[in-house]
Amino acid sequence: MAPRTVDVxxxxxxxxxxxxxxxxxLISLVEDGHPALREVMAALAPHTGRxxxxxxxxxxxxxxxxxxxxxxxxxxxxGKRIGILAVDPSSPFSGGALLGxxxxxxxxALDPDVYIRSMASRGHLGGLSxxxxxxxxVLDAAGCDVILVETVGVGQxxxxxxxxxxxxxxxxxxxxxxxxxxxxxxxLEIGDLFVVNKADRDGADATVRDIRxxxxxxxxxxxxxxxxxxxxxxxxxxxxxxxxxxxxKKHTAWMEESGALRERRIRRAGDEIExxxxxxxxxxxxxLRHGNGVDELAAAVVDGTTDPYxxxxxxxxxxx
Amino acid sequence: MAPRTVDVxxxxxxxxxxxxxxxxxLISLVEDGHPALREVMAALAPHTGRxxxxxxxxxxxxxxxxxxxxxxxxxxxxGKRIGILAVDPSSPFSGGALLGxxxxxxxxALDPDVYIRSMASRGHLGGLSxxxxxxxxVLDAAGCDVILVETVGVGQxxxxxxxxxxxxxxxxxxxxxxxxxxxxxxxLEIGDLFVVNKADRDGADATVRDIRxxxxxxxxxxxxxxxxxxxxxxxxxxxxxxxxxxxxKKHTAWMEESGALRERRIRRAGDEIExxxxxxxxxxxxxLRHGNGVDELAAAVVDGTTDPYxxxxxxxxxxx
Numbered sequence: 001m002a003p004r005t006v007d008v009x010x011x012x013x014x015x016x017x018x019x020x021x022x023x024x025x026l027i028s029l030v031e032d033g034h035p036a037l038r039e040v041m042a043a044l045a046p047h048t049g050r051x052x053x054x055x056x057x058x059x060x061x062x063x064x065x066x067x068x069x070x071x072x073x074x075x076x077x078x079g080k081r082i083g084i085l086a087v088d089p090s091s092p093f094s095g096g097a098l099l100g101x102x103x104x105x106x107x108x109a110l111d112p113d114v115y116i117r118s119m120a121s122r123g124h125l126g127g128l129s130x131x132x133x134x135x136x137x138v139l140d141a142a143g144c145d146v147i148l149v150e151t152v153g154v155g156q157x158x159x160x161x162x163x164x165x166x167x168x169x170x171x172x173x174x175x176x177x178x179x180x181x182x183x184x185x186x187x188l189e190i191g192d193l194f195v196v197n198k199a200d201r202d203g204a205d206a207t208v209r210d211i212r213x214x215x216x217x218x219x220x221x222x223x224x225x226x227x228x229x230x231x232x233x234x235x236x237x238x239x240x241x242x243x244x245x246x247x248x249k250k251h252t253a254w255m256e257e258s259g260a261l262r263e264r265r266i267r268r269a270g271d272e273i274e275x276x277x278x279x280x281x282x283x284x285x286x287x288l289r290h291g292n293g294v295d296e297l298a299a300a301v302v303d304g305t306t307d308p309y310x311x312x313x314x315x316x317x318x319x320x
Numbered sequence: 321m322a323p324r325t326v327d328v329x330x331x332x333x334x335x336x337x338x339x340x341x342x343x344x345x346l347i348s349l350v351e352d353g354h355p356a357l358r359e360v361m362a363a364l365a366p367h368t369g370r371x372x373x374x375x376x377x378x379x380x381x382x383x384x385x386x387x388x389x390x391x392x393x394x395x396x397x398x399g400k401r402i403g404i405l406a407v408d409p410s411s412p413f414s415g416g417a418l419l420g421x422x423x424x425x426x427x428x429a430l431d432p433d434v435y436i437r438s439m440a441s442r443g444h445l446g447g448l449s450x451x452x453x454x455x456x457x458v459l460d461a462a463g464c465d466v467i468l469v470e471t472v473g474v475g476q477x478x479x480x481x482x483x484x485x486x487x488x489x490x491x492x493x494x495x496x497x498x499x500x501x502x503x504x505x506x507x508l509e510i511g512d513l514f515v516v517n518k519a520d521r522d523g524a525d526a527t528v529r530d531i532r533x534x535x536x537x538x539x540x541x542x543x544x545x546x547x548x549x550x551x552x553x554x555x556x557x558x559x560x561x562x563x564x565x566x567x568x569k570k571h572t573a574w575m576e577e578s579g580a581l582r583e584r585r586i587r588r589a590g591d592e593i594e595x596x597x598x599x600x601x602x603x604x605x606x607x608l609r610h611g612n613g614v615d616e617l618a619a620a621v622v623d624g625t626t627d628p629y630x631x632x633x634x635x636x637x638x639x640x
Contacts, residue, residue, distance in 0.1 A: 038629040045627035106615065204524055262622065269618035269628065276632035281601050287593055298589035302582065307365035310356040312596035
């Protein structure tokens, strides 16, 4: 099927003017790996780099949606335009399965300055590493001041989301994860802020102590490195949210002063470039295959007159 | 850590002379993605292409290990040298979890002409698509007449194993999978032979009929195409095994006459070449990154003076 033609300049202009429909369409182009993406990204480039990207991750049940909702409320009071990207098949926004979570976000569902979008974490083009950064690019160019990327902390996804964010918030709940658990899951390395939500429950202080202790054992105690604070919230009642906002601000200031922000963003852009380049090389290789370049070498491998490594060398050379 | 140096010519010579230790060491080099692999594969190349590769797949509980055991017994009577590669984390050979299955194979554990090896399906270099073909190459060059690749039919693995085999046997059991289920799982496309094991149980004939019916609905009815037979076995008692061996022979003859064997092997070698080439390109890209080529472009992306696609174009060009 031929992809629908896209009037990229008009679409980008609408998105920049704040049209949620245009933003939605652009993100759909990203998800579909649409041929027009190249033109879209070129058109967006000059308008990117303004948004502050905040990753929020944590196990199911720690209160990610409630916390996101509360953070959005506080940021809206400051007049910020917000994008929310929920990434994960099991995430509140991606399906009907967790309707309760969706309801928790509905405070902002009708606010024109809050754009909410869910994305499948694994698209046909290779998942988070490919689609999410480009969706962030769309929201950034569309004028979001802050983009919250929410992901369920399962397996690799939380580490990936940390790679995408300027500031990563790791949410915990009392009794759900002790320091040791956190260390095992690798989240001590990725959190710029640790927030123990549901802090009105038993064991909150113990969890805070635990995490603080584990952080103190880590490598982050050098003076010029960021020492992640461990905060307490009861997001349901808005308790502690201002302190989280304050900590985000401090982290942002540190990131800017230390040069870490630029460094992170360069690393992120590098990852993005690499995955696009690999995709392009894969496509080129597919062309070679159909043009019989690979097939001839494969026949030589079958005949034992060459081996797969020597053949691969020739393919790599042919891609030049 | 520096990899241990390997005397490749000596190792290949030992493997070809029938040393199980040498074969084991070569397959370990494959699993480790050892730098000497390139030399190993070059040394093996002239000695490959003789083995007939038989894939055996099926859901847990259909009797894969018992069937493999029975097939090996029958092939040993013909004096064949056999390699068995069990691929899958949940496979009988890969861990202690399924000791019962391992015991079922012990008829041949001490036979010097039967080499048994388990492999994790997902290595750090990208899994079945990378390591298994190279392990097959080792067993082939080591003089195996027949190599049985056994994999648990879960998710993608059975389709992958079919890609590696000259002849793919899909095992079923009465009441475990009807034709519709088989069609859904995509196994109708991959099976060259269908074997309903545990055929002394109720429903065996119905399952056979079902599968035959589904096959008849498929695209394989043209005169020059192989029409997969559906056989019945009670592997535990050796019933029907000779018929399976006979069917394998017929399929092999058809493959050779029709040219399908060479075609399959060329496709397989092509896949192997591609994955090695992509791996090499990835490594080259890593070098570029450390040499700052990617980092400079990434900085330009962060500054909005270029976009990731344009940057990727430059990287692809630089890889030439």
